[in-house]
Every structure is written in structure tokens, then in C-alpha cells.
Amino acid sequence: MRRFLVTLGAAIALAAGGPAAAAASPQTTLSDALAREMHTAGGAGSAYVLDLSTGKPLFSRVPGAGRLPASVEKLYTTSTALLRFGADATLSTRVLATGFIDSHHGFHGILWLKGGGDPTFGSAAFDRSAYGTGATVGRLAGNLIHSTGIRSIHGRIVGDDSYFDTARGTPATGYGPDLADVEGLLSALAYDRGFATFQGTIGQRRPTLYATQQFVGALRARGVKVPANTPVYTGHATATAEQVAVVHSPPIAKLIQLTNTPSDNYLAEMLLKGIGARFGGAGSTAAGAAVVRAELADQFGIRPRLDDGSGLSRDDSTSPIQVVTLLSQMAADPDFFDSLAVGGETGTLQDSMKGTIAQGNCHGKTGTLHDVANLVGYCHARDGHMLAFAFLINAISDPTFVHSVEANQMAVALAGYNG
Numbered sequence: 001m002r003r004f005l006v007t008l009g010a011a012i013a014l015a016a017g018g019p020a021a022a023a024a025s026p027q028t029t030l031s032d033a034l035a036r037e038m039h040t041a042g043g044a045g046s047a048y049v050l051d052l053s054t055g056k057p058l059f060s061r062v063p064g065a066g067r068l069p070a071s072v073e074k075l076y077t078t079s080t081a082l083l084r085f086g087a088d089a090t091l092s093t094r095v096l097a098t099g100f101i102d103s104h105h106g107f108h109g110i111l112w113l114k115g116g117g118d119p120t121f122g123s124a125a126f127d128r129s130a131y132g133t134g135a136t137v138g139r140l141a142g143n144l145i146h147s148t149g150i151r152s153i154h155g156r157i158v159g160d161d162s163y164f165d166t167a168r169g170t171p172a173t174g175y176g177p178d179l180a181d182v183e184g185l186l187s188a189l190a191y192d193r194g195f196a197t198f199q200g201t202i203g204q205r206r207p208t209l210y211a212t213q214q215f216v217g218a219l220r221a222r223g224v225k226v227p228a229n230t231p232v233y234t235g236h237a238t239a240t241a242e243q244v245a246v247v248h249s250p251p252i253a254k255l256i257q258l259t260n261t262p263s264d265n266y267l268a269e270m271l272l273k274g275i276g277a278r279f280g281g282a283g284s285t286a287a288g289a290a291v292v293r294a295e296l297a298d299q300f301g302i303r304p305r306l307d308d309g310s311g312l313s314r315d316d317s318t319s320p321i322q323v324v325t326l327l328s329q330m331a332a333d334p335d336f337f338d339s340l341a342v343g344g345e346t347g348t349l350q351d352s353m354k355g356t357i358a359q360g361n362c363h364g365k366t367g368t369l370h371d372v373a374n375l376v377g378y379c380h381a382r383d384g385h386m387l388a389f390a391f392l393i394n395a396i397s398d399p400t401f402v403h404s405v406e407a408n409q410m411a412v413a414l415a416g417y418n419g
Helices: 002-015 018-022 026-041 070-085 124-130 137-148 207-221 252-260 265-279 285-300 320-330 399-415
Strands: 044-051 056-061 092-101 106-114 152-160 232-234 242-248 362-369 372-380 386-394
Touching: 026 044, 026 056, 026 386, 026 399, 044 320, 070 252, 070 265, 070 285, 070 320, 070 362, 070 372, 092 137, 106 207, 137 207, 137 242, 152 207, 207 232, 252 265, 265 285, 285 320, 320 372, 320 386, 362 399, 372 399, 386 399
Parallel strands: 106 152, 152 232
Antiparallel strands: 044 056, 044 386, 092 106, 092 242, 362 372, 372 386
């Protein structure tokens, strides 16, 4: 009887395919699930998943193939901004002056409103609605009054946006203005992102002049007498002009969060020009992109093709392994990590992963064009390990469907991994 039972057990095991077939490894199970979902997504897909706790790749599908990054490219822009500027650095909008203040607190001369590329400069109401923070024109006017004691202005007020070039758009728009895609007008002295309406449906015809006019209005609202015939125009501040007031943007750590979590094209492009102005010799998209490419090569050893900051350009190209290389080396930086959307909770992932193990455990960056749906980021797996991943899927017809597959199936599989 004992021999019969042993023989029967062996027969059952053989019929089931043996012990190995009965219990596939966690990695095999994960790999099979991801491969199945990539097939479901369709298109031209590439992927790479790395266990950061062990250094072991868990899934790979043509990981070196270049794909359109779309807004995943913002990770390259924001990581460079964080590394070059530093988390606590700010961008400044300044008031410069050439002239004097008389005994009655009247200013005689020229006040220069000098833009420094702060994407949050504008009205208190707009900043509160768009960002929940920001550098307001009212605060700058108040700072000027506090620092100088002026009560009236007798002279001129000039807006200076020369810190950036005059291109209002990106390579994707032929550098021309495009409120729909760029989500604002690029300028070193931009007020409310260059919008002429609170809803952002109309652009300002002359952003620099508009910002300067708003500054004049803020001074008047605070009791400074500015005669109606005061010349208000645009130009370049003289070298002898001295700073008399300043207002600072939120720190870079906050600006990259405002960029990555909601995937804000305007902030990404403004940061790129700021990178160019500060570290690349010119406040242009091209100069900023050159700095980003150099930083990625020097710091991470990767060389994606990019010519803008937001990923709108169809000349951009990157691979999953390049993205995961950056993610793996930036994983320990809390400012970078916290800038990403949280599955089921914030930003572009707020409505995804809800009620799954991925909710709150996966942090990521989406990328979307009409034929692109990408998802990259980190997942805390069930076994306690941190996984870095990049799913780049191009040549599709329904980005909404593919994003659902990536977030609600593939990311959930990563969060449930128990290696």
C-alpha cells in the first residue's frame, strides 16, 4: 500500500507538470503578467523593471529602444533643475532703480521691473488657484514700499524680460505662442503665465508690458501715487541700475513638484529656459536643452535625444533603460521622489489604481500624446522592495485605454510582487 501511494503521488506530479510547473517563481509570474498586458496594450512598446533593493532586473522588453517620451521627459528637466540649482534655490523678480528719493518720499528716475523666469509670478488669486503658492506682484510692490518708503513716482517704469529670449513657444510650436499645448506664453517676465483671462483662454498680446502695467496697478493699490501720464514701456535695464526690491518664487523643490505631479508643460519649459539662462549662457530652449543633455550624460551616463523641456516635441527620444537609470540614481532624493504623482491620490494618477494595492504605493510620471501612453516611476512591492519601472508605449490609437492598462494592471502587478 505504501509503495502504491508513492507511485500514485509521482504520477499526479507528472500529470501536473512537476513541482516547478505547479509553483512558478514570483518573477516568472510577474513577467508573464506584464508581457500579457503589453500585448493587450498593443502598439510599439518597450519596458524595463528593476528591483532597486537587489539590483536585479525583473522584466525587460526591448529596453534600449528609443520611444517618444512625451511628458516623461519632464523628469530629465526637473532632475537637472534640482541638481543644478539646488532644492532650496529660488527664481527672482526684481525691481531695479536709477534715480533718487526726495525728502517727501517721491522717487525721481526710472524703475525697472526685471523678470527672472519665475513661472509663478502674477496675481494672488491666480497663484492661489493654480499653485496654492507663488510670488505675487502685490508682494513685490509691498516689498518695494517697505524697502524704500516711496509714496510717489516721478519718472518712468520699464519692464525687462531680457533674461530669456523672445520665443513664446517651443520647437513643437515652431517657437510661436500656443496656449493649448504650452499652457502659457514663455517669458522671463510673465504674469499669470501670459494669460489675459483667469481661465487661460486668451493670451496677453505683449506679456512683458502687461506684467509691468500690473506692477503699476499694484503700486497704486497700495497708496503709491503714479501719475496717469507716467511712461510705462519695455526695455533693458542699464548696468548702473541697483536692486531696490525683490520677490522670490517657491523653492526649486516645490517648482518641480508643481511640474511633475500635474504634468505642467508651461513650468517645464520655463524651468528649461531658466536652466539655460543660469548655466548655459542664454535663456533659450536650445541652451537649456544642451545643459540637460550634458547633466544627464555626466551624472547618469545616459544620452536621450531631447530638444525641449516638456516632451511636446516629436524629435525627442528615450528608452526605458535610460529612464530607469535616472530613476534608480534619484530614488534616494526625497524632493525628486515627492515630486511625482501618487497612484490613486494625486496629480495625473489621481483617478488610477484606486482600491488596489498600488494606491499610495506607486509614484509615477505619465506621458501622453495622441499616439503615446507612457508610465514610469516607482512601486513599493508587497515584499518591501522598491521597484523602478518604465513602460513606454507608442504608435497607439487610444492613449486612455493604454494608460488604464499600465496603471490598473501593470503597476498593480508591480505593487503585488512578492519576490
